[in-house]
Amino acid sequence: xxxxTASPPTIDSKFILPFMNATREVFQKMAGVTTTIGKPFxxxxxxxxxxxxxxxxxxxxxxxxxxVSFSDTAAEKLVEAFAGVKLALTDxxxxxxxxxxxxxxxxxxxxxxxxxxxxxTPSVVIGKGYIVANNRQxxxxxxxxxxxxxxxxxxxxxxxxxx
Amino acid sequence: xKCLLIDDSRTMRNIQKKVLSAVxxxxxxxxxxxxxxxxxxxxxxxxxxxxxxxxxxxxMDGITLVKKVRETDKKTxxxxxxxxxxxxxxxxxxxxxxxxxxxxxxxxxxxxEKVSQTLAKAKAAA
Numbered sequence: 001x002x003x004x005t006a007s008p009p010t011i012d013s014k015f016i017l018p019f020m021n022a023t024r025e026v027f028q029k030m031a032g033v034t035t036t037i038g039k040p041f042x043x044x045x046x047x048x049x050x051x052x053x054x055x056x057x058x059x060x061x062x063x064x065x066x067x068v069s070f071s072d073t074a075a076e077k078l079v080e081a082f083a084g085v086k087l088a089l090t091d092x093x094x095x096x097x098x099x100x101x102x103x104x105x106x107x108x109x110x111x112x113x114x115x116x117x118x119x120x121t122p123s124v125v126i127g128k129g130y131i132v133a134n135n136r137q138x139x140x141x142x143x144x145x146x147x148x149x150x151x152x153x154x155x156x157x158x159x160x161x162x163x
Numbered sequence: 164x165k166c167l168l169i170d171d172s173r174t175m176r177n178i179q180k181k182v183l184s185a186v187x188x189x190x191x192x193x194x195x196x197x198x199x200x201x202x203x204x205x206x207x208x209x210x211x212x213x214x215x216x217x218x219x220x221x222x223m224d225g226i227t228l229v230k231k232v233r234e235t236d237k238k239t240x241x242x243x244x245x246x247x248x249x250x251x252x253x254x255x256x257x258x259x260x261x262x263x264x265x266x267x268x269x270x271x272x273x274x275x276e277k278v279s280q281t282l283a284k285a286k287a288a289a
Contacts, residue, residue, distance in 0.1 A: 025268055030178070103246065107267065
């Protein structure tokens, strides 16, 4: 008697490069900040130790989410470079700016994913010790990024739905 | 030049305002979504010369707003500023009635260039 087991979910690597390019482009064009993009790795630790994140959902032929995560120090500096004004974490415009950065990264990557997709309006989480629980059916790849203001990460958890 | 900036991100509206402040005599109104934009338009005597419109917004998205405005107003210049960059989306926006299209992320220079192009083309057509 044999027991059939499901294959583990896999990450389509062609989904990752658009997010890497989008991250570079968004920070360069909108904030004048040059970022470095590190080697992606599979997310295994639900609590990644960040303080601020912007979350965008994908729907349509591509489903899942992308989460752009920062330490509070890096977020404050990157938001200042983007918005052109210093904003406290508690300022509603701070969350707006983080959400817009995530929106542009997701939106800019979307056109290169090879399938039709819609993106949600952003949600922003600010606080210590939060956990972003990704869809367990879709592996999450973490793209580590560097900037003159500190490191941040873009977590990509998307898949293409069968036609 | 009376400008209406329509985007659910106040940060983005502030960035656009900063860039467009270089246009002599530019004044600004803002709206956070298409529904709010329609209220602002209705409440503004003489309307606007230029609108910068985001696509993805709550309550009423940009493409719906463009279509609604174009039902009665063929004159106001409208530029869509959005992350939606697929060819089909650009065509949808042009068919809806926008005069130009700028893809986010954009540099201040590229936004200003699109605005200048749009204004120059309108002036030449007048």
